[in-house]
Amino acid sequence: xxxxxxxxxxxxxxxxxxxxxxxxxxxxxxxxxxxxxxxxxxxxxxxxxxxxxxxxxxxxxxxxxxxxxxxxxxxxxxxxxxxxxxxxxxxxxxxxxxxxxxxxxxxxxxxxxxxxxxxxxxxxxxxxxxxxxxxxxxxxxxxxxxxxxxxxxxxxxxxxxxxxxxxxxxxxxxxxxxxxxxxxxxxxxxxxxxxxxxxxxxxxxxxxxxxxxxxxxxxxxxxxxxxxxxxxxxxxxxxxxxxxxxxxxxxxxxxxxxxxxxxxxxxxxxxxxxxxxxxxxxxxxxxxxxxxxxxxxxxxxxxxxxxxxxxxxxxxxxxxxxxxxxxxxxxxxxxxxxxxxxxxxxxxxxxxxxxxxxxxxxxxxxxxxxxxxxxxxxxxxxxxxxxxxxxxxxxxxxxxxxxxxxxxxxxxxxxxxxxxxxxxxxxxxxxxxxxxxxxxxxxxxxxxxxxxxxxxxxxxxxxxxxxxxxxxxxxxxxxxxxxxxxx
Amino acid sequence: xxxxxxxxxxxxxxxxxxxxxxxxxxxxxxxxxxxxxxxxxxxxxxxxxxxxxxxxxxxxxxxxxxxxxxxxxxxxxxxxxxxxxxxxxxxxxxxxxxxxxxxxxxxxxxxxxxxxxxxxxxxxxxxxxxxxxxxxxxxxxxxxxxxxxxxxxxxxxxxxxxxxxxxxxxxxxxxxxxxxxxxxxxxxxxxxxxxxxxxxxxxxxxxxxxxxxxxxxxxxxxxxxxxxxxxxxxxxxxxxxxxxxxxxxxxxxxxxxxxxxxxxxxxxxxxxxxxxxxxxxxxxxxxxxxxxxxxxxxxxxxxxxxxxxxxxxxxxxxxxxxxxxxxxxxxxxxxxxxxxxxxxxxxxxxxxxxxxxxxxxxxxxxxxxxxxxxxxxxxxxxxxxxxxxxxxxxxxxxxxxxxxxxxxxxxxxxxxxxxxxxxxxxxxxxxxxxxxxxxxxxxxxxxxxxxxxxxxxxxxxxxxxxxxxxxxxxxxxxxxxxxxxxx
Numbered sequence: 001x002x003x004x005x006x007x008x009x010x011x012x013x014x015x016x017x018x019x020x021x022x023x024x025x026x027x028x029x030x031x032x033x034x035x036x037x038x039x040x041x042x043x044x045x046x047x048x049x050x051x052x053x054x055x056x057x058x059x060x061x062x063x064x065x066x067x068x069x070x071x072x073x074x075x076x077x078x079x080x081x082x083x084x085x086x087x088x089x090x091x092x093x094x095x096x097x098x099x100x101x102x103x104x105x106x107x108x109x110x111x112x113x114x115x116x117x118x119x120x121x122x123x124x125x126x127x128x129x130x131x132x133x134x135x136x137x138x139x140x141x142x143x144x145x146x147x148x149x150x151x152x153x154x155x156x157x158x159x160x161x162x163x164x165x166x167x168x169x170x171x172x173x174x175x176x177x178x179x180x181x182x183x184x185x186x187x188x189x190x191x192x193x194x195x196x197x198x199x200x201x202x203x204x205x206x207x208x209x210x211x212x213x214x215x216x217x218x219x220x221x222x223x224x225x226x227x228x229x230x231x232x233x234x235x236x237x238x239x240x241x242x243x244x245x246x247x248x249x250x251x252x253x254x255x256x257x258x259x260x261x262x263x264x265x266x267x268x269x270x271x272x273x274x275x276x277x278x279x280x281x282x283x284x285x286x287x288x289x290x291x292x293x294x295x296x297x298x299x300x301x302x303x304x305x306x307x308x309x310x311x312x313x314x315x316x317x318x319x320x321x322x323x324x325x326x327x328x329x330x331x332x333x334x335x336x337x338x339x340x341x342x343x344x345x346x347x348x349x350x351x352x353x354x355x356x357x358x359x360x361x362x363x364x365x366x367x368x369x370x371x372x373x374x375x376x377x378x379x380x381x382x383x384x385x386x387x388x389x390x391x392x393x394x395x396x397x398x399x400x401x402x403x404x405x406x407x408x409x410x411x412x413x414x415x416x417x418x419x420x421x422x423x424x425x426x427x428x429x430x431x432x433x434x435x436x437x438x439x440x441x442x443x444x445x446x447x448x449x450x451x452x453x454x455x456x457x458x459x460x461x462x463x464x465x466x467x468x469x470x471x472x473x474x475x476x477x478x479x480x481x482x483x484x485x486x487x
Numbered sequence: 488x489x490x491x492x493x494x495x496x497x498x499x500x501x502x503x504x505x506x507x508x509x510x511x512x513x514x515x516x517x518x519x520x521x522x523x524x525x526x527x528x529x530x531x532x533x534x535x536x537x538x539x540x541x542x543x544x545x546x547x548x549x550x551x552x553x554x555x556x557x558x559x560x561x562x563x564x565x566x567x568x569x570x571x572x573x574x575x576x577x578x579x580x581x582x583x584x585x586x587x588x589x590x591x592x593x594x595x596x597x598x599x600x601x602x603x604x605x606x607x608x609x610x611x612x613x614x615x616x617x618x619x620x621x622x623x624x625x626x627x628x629x630x631x632x633x634x635x636x637x638x639x640x641x642x643x644x645x646x647x648x649x650x651x652x653x654x655x656x657x658x659x660x661x662x663x664x665x666x667x668x669x670x671x672x673x674x675x676x677x678x679x680x681x682x683x684x685x686x687x688x689x690x691x692x693x694x695x696x697x698x699x700x701x702x703x704x705x706x707x708x709x710x711x712x713x714x715x716x717x718x719x720x721x722x723x724x725x726x727x728x729x730x731x732x733x734x735x736x737x738x739x740x741x742x743x744x745x746x747x748x749x750x751x752x753x754x755x756x757x758x759x760x761x762x763x764x765x766x767x768x769x770x771x772x773x774x775x776x777x778x779x780x781x782x783x784x785x786x787x788x789x790x791x792x793x794x795x796x797x798x799x800x801x802x803x804x805x806x807x808x809x810x811x812x813x814x815x816x817x818x819x820x821x822x823x824x825x826x827x828x829x830x831x832x833x834x835x836x837x838x839x840x841x842x843x844x845x846x847x848x849x850x851x852x853x854x855x856x857x858x859x860x861x862x863x864x865x866x867x868x869x870x871x872x873x874x875x876x877x878x879x880x881x882x883x884x885x886x887x888x889x890x891x892x893x894x895x896x897x898x899x900x901x902x903x904x905x906x907x908x909x910x911x912x913x914x915x916x917x918x919x920x921x922x923x924x925x926x927x928x929x930x931x932x933x934x935x936x937x938x939x940x941x942x943x944x945x946x947x948x949x950x951x952x953x954x955x956x957x958x959x960x961x962x963x964x965x966x967x968x969x970x971x972x973x974x
Contacts, residue, residue: 003816004814004816004817005814005815005816007784008784008786008812008813008814008817009715009746009747009748009784009786010652010653010715010748010786010813010814010817011814011816011817012814012816012817012820014655015652015653015655015817015820016651016652016653016654016655017655019651019652019820019823019824020820022823022824022827024823024826024827026826027609027823027826027829028823028826035608039613059606061605061606062604062605063601063602063604063605064601064602064605064606069602069604071571074568074569074571075569077568077569078565078566078568078569078572079565080568081561081564081565081567081568081834082561082562082564082565084558084561085565085583088582088583091578091582091583095575095578095582096572096575096578113802114550114551115550115551115556115802116802116803117549117550117556117799117800117801117802117803118548118549118550118551118801118802119546119548119551119801119802120802121522122514126526153640153804153828153832154828154829156827156828156829157828160828164503164506164677165497165502165503165506166497166502166503167503168501168502168503168504183827186827187827190651190824190827228496228497259496260496261496261497297494297495297496299495299496299497312604313604314604314605314606314829315600315602315603315604315605315606315607315830315832315833315834316603316604316832316833316834317640317804317829317830317831317832325495326495326497327491327492327495327497327498327499328492329490329491329492329498329499330491330495330497330498330499330502333499333502333506333507336506336509336511336514336515337506337509337677339511339513339514339515340509340511340643340670340673340674340677341640341641341643341644341647342514342641342643342801342804343802343804344804345640345802345803345804345832345834345835346802346803347568347802347803347832347834348832
């Protein structure tokens with residue numbers, strides 16, 4: 001980190017201290033260093049490096065690695081960007097392989113948005129909100145209302161909006177799982193609100209242990225924190241854990257009892273290898289049906305995104321959130337808040353529509369869509385298992401079976417000499433390990449401390465998105481060398 | 488506004504009070520009402536309305552109205568969305584009218600970004616930052632550094648980032664012109680920082696009167712405000728005023744003397760009808776050259792966007808800001824801040840590249856680009872003049888000549904009976920006037936109070952983007968009826 005320049009009007013001593021306090025390791029020091037390596041290699045200036053390429057396993061960015069976009073989606077988007085192509089339907093169909101449903105969808109979306117270069121309504125294009133509501137209804141078997149849906153620039157922007165509304169001052173607390181995706185702790189730091197961490201149970205495949213939640217909640221309350229909401233990331237990031245219906249039910253019951261807003265980050269809802277995804281919305285609606293009256297006041301928001309799953313369109317910054325049980329007057333404030341930044345990117349909004357309303361059986365684009373979708377899913381599963389197998393062979397590394405999301409989050413144990421060497425550098429042992437891994441192999445992962453971990457435990461998060469097995473082999477080799485060196 | 492539900496966990500009494508305090512009239516009550524009218528008309532449910540269409544003159548959204556996107560831009564974007572089209576170069580060129588420079592640009596950009604579905608670096612694609620630096624160098628005649636450029640989701644997101652860094656607490660003050668684009672006051676409200684208003688001089692075509700700036704600054708300082716920055720919107724929004732080089736120089740001198748960060752909102756830099764655009768960066772560099780040493784410590788940020796100008800691609804949420812003279816340690820904090828929301832939309836970043844690096848003379852797409860660009864410019868000027876002419880004929884309305892941006896901001900004087908009727912409704916007279924205008928004509932404009940105006944004066948802001956003259960005629964007719972009714 002560079003030192004500050006005190007004679008500048010803005011310096012580290014006087015800028016917003018909450019920005020300074022925020023931590024975001026996923027794109028921190030290691031990520032910056034890995035980009036420097038990548039730039040050197042691209043310039044031909046990396047011949048002295050012990051690796052030939054950088055593998056960015058630090059961030060769930062499928063299309064930076066091997067994942068191809070889904071053809072139907074991109075064909076439609078190309079027509080939205082250049083509607084004049086629609087004047088040449090025969091060329092599109094007969095020479096460029098566009099199916100008729102691609103043309104039809106593009107026309108419908110253009111009818112809805114006008115131009116993708118125009119601002120939409122602040123909460124998103126009405127017809128796209130309706131398409132999301134229809135999807136939620138199909139998914140959950142309960143109605144959804146387009147007026148409760150807000151398009152956002154990826155789920156991150158939705159989280160930012162919601163935490164801005166929820167947190168009134170430094171006493172406002174939000175229960176956040178640890179380990180967690182650091183967007184939550186960083187956003188709470190920026191808002192100068194209180195993060196109330198609850199620990200996930202590694203011994204039980206990173207399950208949500210309600211007694212840990214209760215303990216964290218009671219302790220915070222005793223400390224004078226006004227705990228207002230609980231974040232659940234399901235399937236988990238970085239853990240991949242997928243909650244059972246029973247676990248979700250008990251979280252909802254707890255939130256109902258303690259009057260906590262439920263914030264369900266469900267962006268990995270299609271990345272599930274073990275068990276199945278249960279949406280908070282469906283489980284809540286079922287509880288409301290089963291015990292009329294009791295759950296009427298529960299406030300739930302669930303978030304989704306085009307960035308993950310088999311879509312993997314991170315760069316398009318598309319997402320949405322659905323509010324359930326919110327005060328209409330609060331919703332009006334949310335509408336005003338999102339108005340200030342005008343609207344989510346319109347082409348990203350259209351991609352949300354395509355995600356929630358993909359080609360169906362019998363439609364011309366269905367076969368290819370299905371094949372691509374399933375191929376991506378299987379590819380991710382295979383890579384996850386290959387990486388897991390490698391971790392199983394590594395001394396001092398423990399890793400549960402891949403359950404979902406795009407990550408593995410192994411525990412590592414390092415010899416005392418390595419911990420001492422880390423301390424000498426002013427780093428935690430996991431930072432030290434990950435930095436040495438990057439320097440030796442070009443593989444960039446994120447130290448567990450970037451997500452939070454129980455004191456005394458060490459982890460790192462790696463995506464399993466990169467193709468091939470060379471990089472996995474290079475991790476194994478590095479690990480063995482590291483362990484020998486410090487044993 | 489709906490009333491709140493006190494038994495909800497989140498209600499108007501306990502959510503973030505700074506969100507509640509923020510005002511954003513551009514998309515406020517009138518805009519919401521106009522969308523309701525639009526929806527009714529679309530459903531065939533508006534036959535009892537006294538108008539057949541809604542004209543959204545409340546927001547600078549060119550492509551919602553008549554403005555066509557520039558062909559070169561959209562052709563390139565269509566290839567970025569579906570790179571498989573590049574496997575059919577002959578079809579593109581011989582049957583679809585794509586020129587070879589379109590194909591070449593798409594290939595270059597794809598080489599730079601990989602996939603538009605992948606996250607880029609947090610501060611933007613390096614090659615696009617370089618293209619912006621090259622543009623700034625051509626525009627200003629002084630070097631620019633890609634490392635000082637940050638891509639953003641439109642200029643709004645850049646303003647949000649910068650105010651987050653600048654404002655440390657409620658004592659932090661920012662000088663903001665009045666009238667202003669309400670993003671500034673709204674963002675300062677959200678941050679609970681202090682807006683220090685300085686009034687523009689309507690009598691001098693809304694020029695920036697340095698003595699007004701000084702008075703506002705001194706008064707705020709005396710009140711204990713730690714004034715840190717000054718916002719200048721040039722060309723002005725909502726006023727259209729374009730600053731002279733001399734005015735810019737005096738603002739820079741003032742900022743240098745008082746150690747204020749200069750925040751130059753230059754998104755309308757190509758929308759200039761009278762005089763010419765002078766960038767703060769160029770004038771600053773010239774001062775630094777002329778008087779070595781004196782201006783070295785000046786900190787300037789300038790913002791630009793794809794949303795305005797002849798590009799008009801609001802829905803793509805593309806923009807950037809350039810930092811000049813900032814502390815590198817503060818820049819590292821800005822980098823971290825933008826990391827938390829990952830990156831600006833990548834297709835929007837590509838559109839920034841196209842905006843700053845359009846086809847040049849001699850290139851295949853140049854002739855059409857030039858023709859489209861000039862056509863849009865002339866169309867805007869003609870519409871601005873037609874609207875201005877109508878205002879000149881209206882009793883109690885005064886409006887300076889159209890100078891730039893996309894707006895006119897006439898003064899209105901309403902009869903005392905109208906002011907009394909407004910008070911009865913709990914509205915300001917300008918809100919009352921604009922609401923009646925909407926109800927009578929379907930034309931949606933924004934009351935001057937949404938931008939700030941001197942006490943006792945009344946205005947409204949209207950874009951001059953809508954095609955045709957019918958809507959202008961309907962404003963004149965409404966105005967005459969309104970004046971008769973309340974005289």
